[in-house]
Amino acid sequence: MTRNPTLLRGAALAGALILTGCTAGSTGESASSGGKVTLTFLTFETPNLDAKYWDAAIARASAKVPGVTIKKLVSPSADRTGYAKQLDSTGQFPDVMIGLNPAGFAEAGKLAEWSDNELAKYVEPRANTYDGKVYQLPYSAQATFVYYNKSAFAKAGIDAPPRTYDELLDDSAKLKAKGINPFVVGGGGKDSWADMFPLICTVATDVYKKTPDWLSQRSAGKVKFTDPAFVAAAQKVADLTDKGYIDRAGLSRSYADTEQAFRDGKGAMYPMGSWFSASADAKKPSFDTGVFAWPTDQGSSALPGVTGGGMTVSSKAPDVKLAKKWAKAFMEDEKNLNAAVKADGLFIDIKGYTPPDNMGPVYKESVSAFRQAQKSDGVVNSFSQETGDGSLPPGLADKAAAGVQKLLSGGMTAAQFGAYMDSQWDKATR
Incomplete structure (x- = not known):
């Protein structure tokens, strides 16, 4: 969420981001042309997760889901949930989002529910539920x-x-x-x-x-x-x-x-x-x-810890099924997971995943302390x-x-x- 109080200025910024956001695999075609789908993807950048990191991850997921073009939107602050709320108020709610807090959006019917079958690979599939339903892929934990x-x-x-x-x-x-x-x-x-x-x-x-x-x-x-x-x-x-x-x-x-x-x-x-x-x-x-x-x-x-952090999909995306397929491809790609662990020290909660052998001592000590607290x-x-x-x-x-x-x-x-x-x-x- 932008820290200036005026919605007009925030809306102008949102429009600028949508127009100038980095595109992975873009053909320049609209969502309705030739059976292709253009999806907006809201993410964020930090010193650990920079533009290069996101562009590479987007490209890997897009390679697995033909027909999807991604327009990347970058939240102007760490509060991407507040920013998504601002975009929603101006009719620009993103199609796919990562690290969003689903609260408010889920209850209002703005997000697509993840099914038990779609959550089968996740260690804690029901980690974050809203009235018994899951709207965010619980792919990692942090503390x-x-x-x-x-x-x-x-x-x-x-x-x-x-x-x-x-x-x-x-x-x-x-x-x-x-x-x-x-x-x-x-x-x-x-x-x-x-x-x-x-x-x-x-x-x-x-x-x-x-x-x-x-x-x-x-x-x-x-x-x-x-x-x-x-x-x-x-x-x-x-x-x-x-x-x-x-x-x-x-x-x-x-x-x-x-x-x-x-x-x-x-x-x-x-x-x-x-x-x-x-x-x-x-x-x-x-x-x-x-x-x-x-x-x-x-x-x-x-x-203090939290499990979640993964993808949410708008219930009004131009093709919800394809948006969910792309989101899962992004979340479950092993190279994407390895990159996230190396760049951001995530504790991955996807069945069968093992962190790279060359992770350093501070990461290993952090994982050990977290798992001990869990036990x-x-x-x-x-x-x-x-x-x-x-x-x-x-x-x-x-x-x-x-x-x-x-x-x-x-x-x-x-x-x-x-x-x-x-x-x-x-x-x-x-």
Whole structure:
């Protein structure tokens, strides 16, 4: 979703993207000419998943599905769900989308349902359901970890990652006493989503661990963001900044610059999605990188994770059957899966798939930590990244990230952040 408030400007941008989006295998023919179909495909770009990555993946899928021409649309921000909502409001809803949160669209009948037969290859075929129906291919899992600089920990006399939240605070104090910035956190400008990860972790440990269906209860009006549990989670994040453990001077960094700051040794801990493991292995810093899950007060496992991320298809696509065939070809192509694992550190949940043998140690450690959390029933929802019944309304993740910026900068208290989230929820669900 664009961050300017005017729909007119957003619609103009949408039109520009549709006209100028990269096309794979294009013949220039319309959807109705000669039996061919032109499909718009909404995706996104990050430092890990750049234009070259998407173009190659699109080409591989298109080679398997003759007669399909793909027009690639790129979301102007990380909130592609909010952007899809904006496109829908202007009559330009994409035919195929990746990484979309189906909430709202599914209930409105805008998405095509995936059948049990079409989901047969997926390890958790019903991972994200809306009233018992599946609208997104659940092809991979991701989680939020704390990546840490082992050399910085050793310099501060820390011989193991923290197991409880009190230990995390003690370690932060030890690092700061040695002149080491404990946490690297940033998310300036269009990358405000990247500042969410400390809160994603504290909501996991303090809210979702105790109440797994908390967001469903919020939808039913049984809980609010101003309730003590959520405010306490937000207060932990505010306290980290107030203590100087999260450096406010670095909050304006872009996502790429924040990642590089950790790699350059400008902080000891980097809370981030598991996709960072691929980057850490590909662009290895001068220090060894370790992995741990943000600890709970008692030391039990509460790892924020999400399974899904795959393709959704519009129920109004010019040829739904062919669009679904192309989407599955994209998702299930082994070279596409290998490329996604290498570029973005995904944990693929398709039966029979094995990651490439040459994956690096940070990725392997991340996978191991995730699978261990799964075995101990320690994976919980990931705030702002939920899909299926009990997820944020479209566009609210972007609003949450903007609020976290103020929470981190000291411009909003934890209680005010809770009230802000309730207000934004009410606006999004009117």
